[in-house]
Amino acid sequence: MEDAAALDHRHVWHPFTDMDSWLADEPLVVERAEGCWLIDTAGRRYLDANASLWVNVHGHARPELDAALREQLDAAAHTTLLGLTNPPAARLAARLAALAPPGLERVFFSESGASAVEVALKMAYAYWLFRGEGQRSLFVSADGAYHGDTVGSVSVGHIDVFHDTYRPLLFPTHGFAQPHCYRCPLGLTYPSCDLACADTLDDVLVRHGDRVAAVVIEPLVQGAAGIITAPDGHLRRVAEITRRHGVLLIADEVATGFGRTGPMFACEAEEVVPDLMAVGKGMTGGYLPMSATLASAAIFDAFTDARQVFFHGHSYSGNPLAAAVALANLALFDSDATLARGRALGEVLAAETKRLGGLDHVGDIRRRGVMCGIELVADRATRAPYASEARVGARVCRRARDLGVVIRPLGDTIVLMPALVMAPDEVAFCVDVLTRAITEVTG
Numbered sequence: 517m518e519d520a521a522a523l524d525h526r527h528v529w530h531p532f533t534d535m536d537s538w539l540a541d542e543p544l545v546v547e548r549a550e551g552c553w554l555i556d557t558a559g560r561r562y563l564d565a566n567a568s569l570w571v572n573v574h575g576h577a578r579p580e581l582d583a584a585l586r587e588q589l590d591a592a593a594h595t596t597l598l599g600l601t602n603p604p605a606a607r608l609a610a611r612l613a614a615l616a617p618p619g620l621e622r623v624f625f626s627e628s629g630a631s632a633v634e635v636a637l638k639m640a641y642a643y644w645l646f647r648g649e650g651q652r653s654l655f656v657s658a659d660g661a662y663h664g665d666t667v668g669s670v671s672v673g674h675i676d677v678f679h680d681t682y683r684p685l686l687f688p689t690h691g692f693a694q695p696h697c698y699r700c701p702l703g704l705t706y707p708s709c710d711l712a713c714a715d716t717l718d719d720v721l722v723r724h725g726d727r728v729a730a731v732v733i734e735p736l737v738q739g740a741a742g743i744i745t746a747p748d749g750h751l752r753r754v755a756e757i758t759r760r761h762g763v764l765l766i767a768d769e770v771a772t773g774f775g776r777t778g779p780m781f782a783c784e785a786e787e788v789v790p791d792l793m794a795v796g797k798g799m800t801g802g803y804l805p806m807s808a809t810l811a812s813a814a815i816f817d818a819f820t821d822a823r824q825v826f827f828h829g830h831s832y833s834g835n836p837l838a839a840a841v842a843l844a845n846l847a848l849f850d851s852d853a854t855l856a857r858g859r860a861l862g863e864v865l866a867a868e869t870k871r872l873g874g875l876d877h878v879g880d881i882r883r884r885g886v887m888c889g890i891e892l893v894a895d896r897a898t899r900a901p902y903a904s905e906a907r908v909g910a911r912v913c914r915r916a917r918d919l920g921v922v923i924r925p926l927g928d929t930i931v932l933m934p935a936l937v938m939a940p941d942e943v944a945f946c947v948d949v950l951t952r953a954i955t956e957v958t959g
C-alpha cells in the first residue's frame with residue numbers, strides 16, 4: 517500500500533489551501549491525537565495550538581466523549597430527521613435551548629457552520645415574507661466578516677481574498693465599519709471614539725432599513741478576519757441599533773460559542789439576545805460535524821401561522837452519533853467546570869503572549885478568552901504590513917511545525933486557539949516555539 521502522503525499529493529484537494537505550496541512540501545500526516553497533541557505517522561508529537569481549526573474543546577480522545585459515541589453506535593449510527601426523530605437529537609435541542617440566550621427555543625440541525633448561517637439567512641427572509649414584508653431581502657454585516665463558504669454565507673462575508681472571485685454569484689449586501697482598533701477604519705481611538713464604528717450601522721439602516729431582513733454579526737470577535745476583538749460595548753450598540761430599526765439580529769457564534777470567549781456564548785457578555793443564532797465548531801467538542809441554528813418563537817411562529825414549510829434540510833440532519841457526542845460535550849462543561857478552566861487559560865495566554873510583545877515585528881496582540889491573534893508587521897512604528905507575497909505568517913507557522921507546534925495564520929496574524937483544557941506548561945511551550953519561529957523568520 518502506498519503511503520498516505522503520496523496518495524494525498526496525488527488525489528486530495530485541500531480546503532482553503534494554496535495547493536502549489538502544499539504540493540511543494542512534505543505533508544504532515546496525523547495518525548493519532550490525545551489531549552492537546554497530534555501524533556504523526558513517524559510518532560512525532562505536535563502541540564495542537566489551534567484546536568484542530570477551532571473545534572476541539574476538551575482535548576482529543578476524551579474517554580467520556582469516546583464512550584458516548586460507542587454507546588450510541590450500539591443503538592444506531594444514523595436515522596433521518598425527515599419525518600422521524602431520535603433521542604439524542606431531541607435531547608440536544610432541549611439542552612441547547614436551555615443554554616442559549618433566552619427565547620431561542622427552536623433548534624434546526626445542520627453539519628457545518630456555513631450551513632447554520634445559510635439557514636439563519638433563509639429563515640430571516642422567510643419570516644418577513646410570511647408577514648407580508650417580502651421587500652426585506654437585504655442583509656447587513658460588518659466589513660471583514662466571515663460567515664462560511666456557501667454562496668449565501670459568502671454573500672454576507674466581507675473578506676475580499678475569499679470572496680472576490682465569486683462576486684457575480686452573490687446576492688447584494690451592505691457592510692458597515694469593522695470594529696478594528698489597531699487599524700481603525702475611521703482613524704479614531706477607543707474609548708474617545710464612542711464606538712463610532714458601530715454607529716455606521718445606523719447610517720446604513722437609515723438609508724436601507726425598510727428593505728433589510730437582518731443584521732448578521734460575529735459577536736465580540738471577528739475570527740477569520742484575523743481575530744479582530746471588538747471594543748467593549750460594540751456588540752450591545754450593534755444590537756440596540758438593529759432593534760431600533762425593527763430589523764432582525766443574527767448572531768454567528770460558530771467560532772465564539774461553547775466557551776471560546778469566556779461565557780458559553782459571546783452574546784452573554786453584553787446581554788444581547790439575538791433572534792437567530794448559528795453555532796457549530798465546538799458543539800460536538802471537536803468530534804463530529806454538526807451545527808445548529810437556534811430561532812426565537814417569533815421566527816418559528818411566522819412559519820406555522822402562515823402554514824408554511826421550511827424547505828431546507830440535509831441527509832444527515834440531526835445525526836444521532838453527532839448529537840450523542842454533543843450531549844456528552846455539554847455534560848463535560850458541567851462536570852469539568854470547563855468555562856472556568858477556559859477563562860483561567862485565557863489569563864495564562866495573556867501572560868505568556870505578553871513576552872511576544874517585545875519582538876520587533878509583533879505589531880498587535882489581540883485576545884478574547886482563548887481566541888488570540890498575533891499580528892506581524894514590517895514596521896511597528898507605522899504599523900505597515902508585510903507584502904502578502906512574502907507569506908510571513910505562513911512561513912512562521914511552517915517553522916513552528918518543525919519545532920513541534922501546529923498553528924495556522926490568517927494573513928500575517930498568527931492564531932492561537934487552544935482547546936479549553938490546555939495546560940499552562942503547554943501554552944509556555946507554544947509561546948517559546950512561536951518566539952523562536954517569529955525571530956528566525958522576521959530577524
Ligand SMILES: *Cc1c(COP(=O)(O)O)cnc(C)c1O
Binds near residue numbers: 627629664768769
Ligand atoms: C468557521 C466559521 C464559520 C463556518 O463554519 P464551517 O463549519 O467551516 O462551515 C462560520 N462563521 C464563523 C464566525 C466561523 O468562524
